[in-house]
Amino acid sequence: MSATTEASGRTRFAELVEESPGVVPSTAALGVLVWFAGDEGGFRKVTWMPATLVLAVVLLVCLATLPRPRPGRLALAAVALLAAYGGFCLLSMLWAGQEELAWDAGNRTLLYAIVLALCSLWPLRGRSGAVLLGGYGLAIAAIALVELIRVAGADQGIQFFEEGRLAEPVGYANANVALWMSGLLPCAILAGRREVPAPVRGLLLGGAGILGGAALLGQSRGWLFALPLACLVALLVVPGRGRTIAAFAAVGLALLAIQQPVLEVYSDWEPFSPPGEDYDAALRAILLAGVALTVVGTLATLVDRRVQLSERGARRISVATVVALAAALVVAVAGFAVVERSPFSAASDAWSEFKHGGSSPQGRSTRLTSGFSTYRWDYWVVAWGEFKRAPLVGAGADNFGRAYRDRGDSRQTPRYPHSTEMVALAETGLIGVLLLGGAFVTGLLAALRGPRRADLAGVAAGAGILVFAYWFLHSSVDWLWEFPGLAGAALAALGIAGAVNRGLQPDEATSEEARRPVLAARPALALGLVGAVLLAVSVVPPWFAEREQQRGIEVAAGDPSAAVRHFERAADWNPLTPVPYKAAGIVEVRRRDYRAATRQLQRALERDPGDSAPYLFLGAIASAEGRKQDALRLVEKANRLAPRDHEVAAHALYDLRHYGKVTPQTVDKYSQADLRDRAGRD
Numbered sequence: 001m002s003a004t005t006e007a008s009g010r011t012r013f014a015e016l017v018e019e020s021p022g023v024v025p026s027t028a029a030l031g032v033l034v035w036f037a038g039d040e041g042g043f044r045k046v047t048w049m050p051a052t053l054v055l056a057v058v059l060l061v062c063l064a065t066l067p068r069p070r071p072g073r074l075a076l077a078a079v080a081l082l083a084a085y086g087g088f089c090l091l092s093m094l095w096a097g098q099e100e101l102a103w104d105a106g107n108r109t110l111l112y113a114i115v116l117a118l119c120s121l122w123p124l125r126g127r128s129g130a131v132l133l134g135g136y137g138l139a140i141a142a143i144a145l146v147e148l149i150r151v152a153g154a155d156q157g158i159q160f161f162e163e164g165r166l167a168e169p170v171g172y173a174n175a176n177v178a179l180w181m182s183g184l185l186p187c188a189i190l191a192g193r194r195e196v197p198a199p200v201r202g203l204l205l206g207g208a209g210i211l212g213g214a215a216l217l218g219q220s221r222g223w224l225f226a227l228p229l230a231c232l233v234a235l236l237v238v239p240g241r242g243r244t245i246a247a248f249a250a251v252g253l254a255l256l257a258i259q260q261p262v263l264e265v266y267s268d269w270e271p272f273s274p275p276g277e278d279y280d281a282a283l284r285a286i287l288l289a290g291v292a293l294t295v296v297g298t299l300a301t302l303v304d305r306r307v308q309l310s311e312r313g314a315r316r317i318s319v320a321t322v323v324a325l326a327a328a329l330v331v332a333v334a335g336f337a338v339v340e341r342s343p344f345s346a347a348s349d350a351w352s353e354f355k356h357g358g359s360s361p362q363g364r365s366t367r368l369t370s371g372f373s374t375y376r377w378d379y380w381v382v383a384w385g386e387f388k389r390a391p392l393v394g395a396g397a398d399n400f401g402r403a404y405r406d407r408g409d410s411r412q413t414p415r416y417p418h419s420t421e422m423v424a425l426a427e428t429g430l431i432g433v434l435l436l437g438g439a440f441v442t443g444l445l446a447a448l449r450g451p452r453r454a455d456l457a458g459v460a461a462g463a464g465i466l467v468f469a470y471w472f473l474h475s476s477v478d479w480l481w482e483f484p485g486l487a488g489a490a491l492a493a494l495g496i497a498g499a500v501n502r503g504l505q506p507d508e509a510t511s512e513e514a515r516r517p518v519l520a521a522r523p524a525l526a527l528g529l530v531g532a533v534l535l536a537v538s539v540v541p542p543w544f545a546e547r548e549q550q551r552g553i554e555v556a557a558g559d560p561s562a563a564v565r566h567f568e569r570a571a572d573w574n575p576l577t578p579v580p581y582k583a584a585g586i587v588e589v590r591r592r593d594y595r596a597a598t599r600q601l602q603r604a605l606e607r608d609p610g611d612s613a614p615y616l617f618l619g620a621i622a623s624a625e626g627r628k629q630d631a632l633r634l635v636e637k638a639n640r641l642a643p644r645d646h647e648v649a650a651h652a653l654y655d656l657r658h659y660g661k662v663t664p665q666t667v668d669k670y671s672q673a674d675l676r677d678r679a680g681r682d
Contacts, residue, residue: 096396126457140183464497
């Protein structure tokens, strides 16, 4: 590359940053979120913890090099409130029963605050915002395409499917669907816009088709709840309702055309067999839909470019499209009432079924038609009880799991309340609700503020709001707040919507003071470095502990001694968690070193006396050593701590009372079988 070309490239980049300074930090944030999307939604701590430090450094560098950010008060308040919520989650370590979980929750929330700051503090031009959201959508579509092709070569369906529902790459089918929707919505919105080049519009519509097919494979009932409401939000906040309806209708018709082969995968799947012909047929249908939509989108763009309508004519067509849609909905509801029953009766019955709870009934052709039986109502009842016990501060961030273990009615073992609102209410009380709710409300107001333009800036802002709205609606009935790749994407889209809607003010492009970075002054730079160090102090120890924990798990089967060393290093890094000592104790049990196992399990109990598992294993060790009374006392205590764990503690008690003995290996076998039997991911 010549020096002239390099200089020209630097000049263009400098012009881009001057015109749209938010491009650099937003691109960095979205890049990390795409990485999360392909890596279990960023759920693993060894994924999101180092990413938190990387994005914190990016934010620091941007504050030190980019023009001074001048966000609106609402956008700044959203970032500040979300950061305060993260700090409050960390503070809840003081009263949480499991301090290490509150520590993780606080760090994860600080990651969300950093993502929101990167995407909202600096203004964006409309075209830049559209490119960012469209690029993110196409990246998610590419991940979906790769994942769909990988499934075809799997040896066993269970590698990619959860009870017949596509669950990868996130690992949880409902969260997987939410991931696909975070890409589908901006793709579909931008595919209907005249300003987008023809080939790109075709790719966007085709990508939306691929993502829609992948979402259909996930068969999430939360999707059925959130999708219609998200479509209503789209009509309210995205300029050009007729174009929005047309793009959504194209994707919807394509999904209707391929629904039969796609849904048959659920009814005919076998967990330990290859996906087979049913999946191959579904894959062909999804790919065909994607190609067809790409062609249709491209051709429609060419026609769109040739037909020039006045603003009044375009408005009339948009209004007519909305009226036609409303009429179709009225006809559909009336038809349902005639053929089936009153929609009000159907809604009442569905609500009663939802509150009654239980697993989905078997024998239905698809999960989407399997009714509304779920354990969520019971989760929320327990969460509400936690709020009433500590209404001001809650039980502690991420500390729901043990409460449900003690007071839930089902055999499920959920770690989270399956609702973002209930997370804030049960775990952080009224203070947390005000902080998190305030962050969401001020972020939305910042995104909605300003003129509702019909240009690309207004469209990009509407698409960003829509991505956040879908995530919020779906996360109201599922545990999506805990996936950084999902919650982070929603907040990034919301931040971009606010940055685009604000735009670059004239004085910011010319003022010398505005061009000066906020950390140009030494006191401000020192303050920023102190904040970065404090964040590192909070994130590095649990990250290193988790890394050692994972290394121990990886080598446990082949080198137990090395595994124990890794677990002990993990315990040294994180002085709050009992998990490494418990894992080391189980490794020692498996190699029948009961003295070492006892020492490790007692260390685990010193950190968490409320954990039933160490008592259970200690009781089995006492039984193996002939101390029957000690064994009975310890196993009974384990049963009292976790009374619903009858597959483990109750079986061990039965063996002790009827056969006079239970071995640690038997308890280990019971525990492994119980983990396989109930995933707690309804």
